[in-house]
Amino acid sequence: MPIRVLATEVVSKIAAGEVVERPASVVKELIENSLDAGATQIAVEAQGGGMELIKVSDNGTGIPASELELAFRRYATSKISDLDDLEKISSLGFRGEALPSMAAVAEVEIFTQTSSETVGSYMSLRKGEVVRKESRARPQGTTVTVHRLFRYFPARLKFLKSVNTEGSRIAHLASQYALAFPEVKFSLVLDKRQSLRTTGNGDLADVVSEIYGSEIAQKMVKVEQKDGPTKVTGLTSPPSLARSNRNYLSFFVNRRWVHSPLLNRATEEAYHGLLMDGQHPITVINISLPPQELDVNIHPAKAQIKFCHEQTIFSSVQKAVEDALGKTPIARSKAVPFSVSSGQWQSPRMIMDNEPAFVVAQLPTMELPVLRVLGQLANTYIIAEGPDGLYLIDQHAAHERILYDRILAQWSQKEVEVQGLLQPITIEFSPREEETLRANKESLAEFGFAIESFGNRSYLIRAMPALAARVNIIEIVTALLDSLASKESLNPWEEKIAQSLACHGALRAGQQLSNEEMRELIKQLEQTKQPRACPHGRPTMIHLTSHQLEKEFGRIS
Numbered sequence: 044m045p046i047r048v049l050a051t052e053v054v055s056k057i058a059a060g061e062v063v064e065r066p067a068s069v070v071k072e073l074i075e076n077s078l079d080a081g082a083t084q085i086a087v088e089a090q091g092g093g094m095e096l097i098k099v100s101d102n103g104t105g106i107p108a109s110e111l112e113l114a115f116r117r118y119a120t121s122k123i124s125d126l127d128d129l130e131k132i133s134s135l136g137f138r139g140e141a142l143p144s145m146a147a148v149a150e151v152e153i154f155t156q157t158s159s160e161t162v163g164s165y166m167s168l169r170k171g172e173v174v175r176k177e178s179r180a181r182p183q184g185t186t187v188t189v190h191r192l193f194r195y196f197p198a199r200l201k202f203l204k205s206v207n208t209e210g211s212r213i214a215h216l217a218s219q220y221a222l223a224f225p226e227v228k229f230s231l232v233l234d235k236r237q238s239l240r241t242t243g244n245g246d247l248a249d250v251v252s253e254i255y256g257s258e259i260a261q262k263m264v265k266v267e268q269k270d271g272p273t274k275v276t277g278l279t280s281p282p283s284l285a286r287s288n289r290n291y292l293s294f295f296v297n298r299r300w301v302h303s304p305l306l307n308r309a310t311e312e313a314y315h316g317l318l319m320d321g322q323h324p325i326t327v328i329n330i331s332l333p334p335q336e337l338d339v340n341i342h343p344a345k346a347q348i349k350f351c352h353e354q355t356i357f358s359s360v361q362k363a364v365e366d367a368l369g370k371t372p373i374a375r376s377k378a379v380p381f382s383v384s385s386g387q388w389q390s391p392r393m394i395m396d397n398e399p400a401f402v403v404a405q406l407p408t409m410e411l412p413v414l415r416v417l418g419q420l421a422n423t424y425i426i427a428e429g430p431d432g433l434y435l436i437d438q439h440a441a442h443e444r445i446l447y448d449r450i451l452a453q454w455s456q457k458e459v460e461v462q463g464l465l466q467p468i469t470i471e472f473s474p475r476e477e478e479t480l481r482a483n484k485e486s487l488a489e490f491g492f493a494i495e496s497f498g499n500r501s502y503l504i505r506a507m508p509a510l511a512a513r514v515n516i517i518e519i520v521t522a523l524l525d526s527l528a529s530k531e532s533l534n535p536w537e538e539k540i541a542q543s544l545a546c547h548g549a550l551r552a553g554q555q556l557s558n559e560e561m562r563e564l565i566k567q568l569e570q571t572k573q574p575r576a577c578p579h580g581r582p583t584m585i586h587l588t589s590h591q592l593e594k595e596f597g598r599i600s
């Protein structure tokens with residue numbers, strides 16, 4: 044279809060708004076254009092977090108010289124033409140807004156050639172106006188370069204984060220598209236450094252290996268299910284490979300990268316009973332279904348979608364993941380209804396007629412009395428007696444509190460105990476992890492980490508903070524980078540680091556402890572500043588007062 048300006052009646056139905064919010068949104072729109080043009084090779088380059096330069100080259104269809112100026116007109120697109128098309132969108136773009144929006148806030152160059160042309164065309168724009176246009180030959184395809192994004196829009200620049208953060212968003216975004224299109228050869232170069240390169244051989248496991256490392260790729264299990272017209276395919280991690288946040292959940296619908304609480308929830312429901320609280324899987328799933336079955340015209344960035352039959356999609360995804368995990372139908376839990384209006388999951392929790400008769404005493408943050416250890420319950424809780432009743436202490440949370448206080452104290456006195464590793468550990472980071480590492484190098488060094496580049500996203504860990512060096516080091520370092528990259532917590536970086544080290548360095552639930560070990564743990568807990576809460580704010584203990592016990596046993600009324 045040639046590029047044409049959409050009729051007003053179509054434009055009025057399009058979710059309007061700004062598509063160019065930050066460098067990563069420019070990269071997203073350009074990659075989507077390349078994919079829509081049928082490219083099998085896409086090379087992305089960014090400098091200065093994308094604020095200096097973004098360049099995306101492809102080997103797609105190209106744009107005929109006669110249509111090149113039109114491509115930069117608002118609502119000009121070759122992908123849809125009427126209202127009917129809006130009901131069944133099969134391309135990634137359809138609004139005809141990306142190129143003009145970029146040209147309005149940056150200097151843009153485009154260089155393109157189609158297969159039927161003997162010479163291509165080059166055009167440059169400033170402030171949305173064409174300043175140069177000429178014929179130049181190139182192989183078939185298109186290259187768009189965006190210079191100095193928002194340079195003359197200080198109010199917009201103000202909303203951007205550091206060069207490193209914007210770079211890591213670009214890395215994450217390119218990784219997602221590489222996962223969605225394993226048959227396309229992607230390359231990402233950030234500040235002249237090759238950050239991502241896929242082969243385009245069509246094998247999703249190879250892309251996962253490139254992004255998350257070969258160890259993870261080898262363990263992932265295949266998801267494959269056809270449910271009427273809905274097909275759910277991809278890879279998901281066995282329960283042993285869990286992560287501490289949702290950054291590793293990637294969902295695509297008809298290969299469009301989407302953010303969907305519904306899909307998150309359906310997947311996590313499949314892992315119900317297999318993962319501990321706070322653990323999340325690594326999942327790469329594409330759902331393909333007839334375009335009429337979904338609405339992508341909800342938000343300008345097109346990352347939100349609405350399924351016509353939410354419950355069916357929910358069940359298909361849950362079932363596909365459960366089958367991949369080999370979960371038996373009996374263990375399968377009922378799908379939880381999702382309320383579209385509130386965007387909330389209705390609580391699956393049953394409200395009992397009789398709420399538990401005793402109420403856990405509110406724990407003020409104050410010193411602990413001297414406690415006498417009585418024993419261990421379920422290898423998870425320490426049972427202790429105090430001057431006023433019974434204490435149940437969560438061994439993991441308590442140890443977390445101890446380690447957290449100790450790590451922060453060592454750090455603030457610049458006396459972090461470091462342990463060199465006799466055998467340095469090799470670890471391969473994802474492009475995003477690598478960016479986080481680079482952005483936080485000094486902070487990590489202050490905590491005793493010695494991590495050096497080994498080329499090609501491989502790193503050697505040579506030293507660690509001693510407090511955490513005895514546990515799974517790869518796990519601890521990846522969790523740490525996740526937490527530093529997380530936008531959910533606004534804590535200062537030193538607290539994020541200390542929290543993550545404490546959480547992963549601490550004793551686990553299920554670990555049997557000797558009386559001596561329990562006594563030592565309680566003694567150390569007594570010396571912390573806030574013995575009654577773990578660094579995440581959860582209680583470390585439950586206290587049943589003598590009064591409550593007497594009441595429960597009907598000794599007093």
Ligand code: ADP
Nearest residue numbers: 076080114120121136137138139140141142185
């Ligand atoms: P949309 O993608 O919504 O159509 P854009 O502003 O992103 O709007 O692009 C306008 C038009 O320019 C597209 O419809 C397409 O015809 C053409 N175009 C943009 N980028 C490319 C590319 N990389 N290869 C081929 N054609 C392109």
Ligand code: MG
Nearest residue numbers: 072076136141
């Ligand atoms: Mg587009």
